[in-house]
Amino acid sequence: MKSYLRPYVTRLIIIWLTAIAGIATVIAFPLIIERVIDGPVHHGDAGGLLPLGLLAIGVGALEALLILFRRYMQVRPVLGLETALRDDLYEHLQRLPMGFHGDWQSGQLLSRATTDLSTIRRFLGFGMLFLVMNVLQVGAVTVLLLNKYWPLGLLVLASVVPIVWTSLRFEKRYIRISRQVQDEQGDLATLVEESAIGIRTIKAFGRRHHVYDRYDDAARKVYGSSMDKVRLSAKFFSFLEIIPNITLALVVLLGALAVGEGALTLGALVAFTTLMLQLVWPVASLGYLLAMAQEAMTSADRLMEVMDTVPAIEGGTGTIEEPRGHLRFEGVGFRFADSEEPVLRDVWLEVRPGETVAIVGATGAGKTTLTALVPRLIDPTSGRVTIDGHDVRDLDLKTLRSVVATAFEEP
Ligand SMILES: Nc1ncnc2c1ncn2[C@@H]1O[C@H](COP(=O)(O)OP(=O)(O)OP(=O)(O)O)[C@@H](O)[C@H]1O
Ligand SMILES: [Mg+2]
Structure with missing residues (x-):
């Protein structure tokens, strides 16, 4: 590891610890509500509300502070890391010989210096953190649900399966189509650049209509792919609403029966449904985050292709005191x-x-x-x-x- 990366890594670890503490506060909240319902509300004990209410406010405030602190800590290391990598890459490119620049297309180098670096930054700053956080949250909540009332816990677990399956499939397609839109936008940008640089030639040869047609084709392609992208997300997000809501209806119905039989308290049922809904996002985003991880790894590979190229021309140590020019x-x-x-x-x-x-x-x-x-x-x-x-x-x-x-x- 390069020495300049060390402060960033320390900060990243602090951020992760903060994130884990944040998860604990999120999970704690429904558990406090459970106490409120089964305690003061159930027994009509208004005095008992105050300590629990204060505790809830305290936990809420702590959660807000943790989020604020995490975001504050996050910005610098992540942007700093990206800048350090970018500088490294640029400096390396300057040292590489003409032969290297002859072999590589400038567009390829450009996309490494911009898109690939941003992909890595997004994963380091956002994807990696949420991947770990979500897995932790899903694990903790699942254990809690099974612990509270295992028959309903199993029902919730079963409903998670179609969500995971669809989101994994969705994300794969979504990434593919996003890539396609990006590539097509790149082609469009190239066309604009070419016609701006070559405007004299275009006018001199009367190629205005030809150039326009080419641009129009490319613009329509971007439109088509963007529409596909929107359709795909619309389908996925509707699906994401349906499954948890059906599960919620079943849980409330079966949970009410269980409360009637005395197998579950009312407070526990409320805590159960709140916790259950906390699972939806972490589970649904799993596919997205995994795809992001994969993309970041590809980008890192692409970057390393350049960074691992050894400069063929290294200087000696000699100097000339008073150059004469012989x-x-x-x-x-x-x-x-x-x-x-x-x-x-x-x-x-x-x-x-x-x-x-x-x-x-x-x-x-x-x-x-x-x-x-x-x-x-x-x-x-x-x-x-x-x-x-x-x-x-x-x-x-x-x-x-x-x-x-x-x-x-x-x-
Ligand atoms: N990067 C390269 N790889 C392989 N061959 C090359 C490369 N660059 C130039 N050449 C070849 O080397 C030869 C000499 O090229 P050079 O550019 O030195 O010629 P020049 O005398 O400067 O020509 P001009 O008058 O057109 O500028 C040419 O045959 C050219 O095709
Ligand atoms: Mg020449």
């Missing part, structure tokens, strides 16, 4: 890794301080390649390049790049 190519050869034929073969060239040299040649002759060897955008495959007698590979990269200036073809 450049020599000594038997330099260069071949691109992916081609058979060398671009340069046994090049000898000396440029003395103050001299100006023009290199002229056909397109593809290797002029750009030759000049790229001096600031070490690439390294020769044979021979060496020296500045004031120092092999450029022995020079520290900062020194080297301060003594070599490049003016590009485009002004």
Whole structure:
């Protein structure tokens, strides 16, 4: 673990402890209500209401404070972690050689630096926490329900099964369609970018209608997928209302019978239904959170693909006190890794301080390649390049790049 991550991890642990304490207060509340109903309300004892009422207020206030504290603690480590990762990635990208940037599409790097990092941040800041919290809450509530009155507890457990099953299926489809919408929005953005950059060309060639049609197609695609997404959620959330309500009706009916027979107190039944409804969200969101975890892992993999690439060009330690600008190519050869034929073969060239040299040649002759060897955008495959007698590979990269200036073809 990198040392700068340590303070964030400490904070994360505090946040988790706070969250667990928060769950305890949530569960405690129905239990207090149970005491109120079975005690003061049942016996018509108004005086007994006060301590329990104060306790309820205290627990409620504690819950609010815990939520406030958790959120306050959460913001900094999560955003800080994202910033640290982002800086790391950017710095690494700057150090990677030209060859790497040639092989990777800029869009791929861009999506790693933005979307993948946000996915990881969302999981670390929200998903992971709620995953653990929900599992704990579901476990604790289930034990309580079975403990209170096991026949109804089993009924509630049985109703959880279809919810888990549907939400797992729903989330898988939902993630897939969200991805699709995102990709299509990306395509749309690319079209806007292209037409903004190429507006002169588009106008010069009279391609306005063609460009419009392409954009229109892409926009309609986004519309279609977004509508599918909304339909899917509408179906799922309706389902999510139905099952718990049917279960609630059954629990109230069977619970009332049990109260009549004296197997259950009225307060316990009220506590039971309240606790039972507390299960709905943690259970339903399980699928979503698991999908989020999966996504975050994919994103971390995608990020690591870049971070694990070792910079091929590392600087030496040499410096030049007073650069004079004496450049020599000594038997330099260069071949691109992916081609058979060398671009340069046994090049000898000396440029003395103050001299100006023009290199002229056909397109593809290797002029750009030759000049790229001096600031070490690439390294020769044979021979060496020296500045004031120092092999450029022995020079520290900062020194080297301060003594070599490049003016590009485009002004
Ligand atoms: N990244 C690369 N991978 C493989 N081959 C490459 C790569 N970059 C350039 N080449 C090849 O190396 C040769 C030399 O290219 P270079 O760009 O140095 O030519 P140039 O003389 O600068 O041409 P121009 O006058 O068009 O700028 C060309 O045949 C080119 O196709
Ligand atoms: Mg060139």
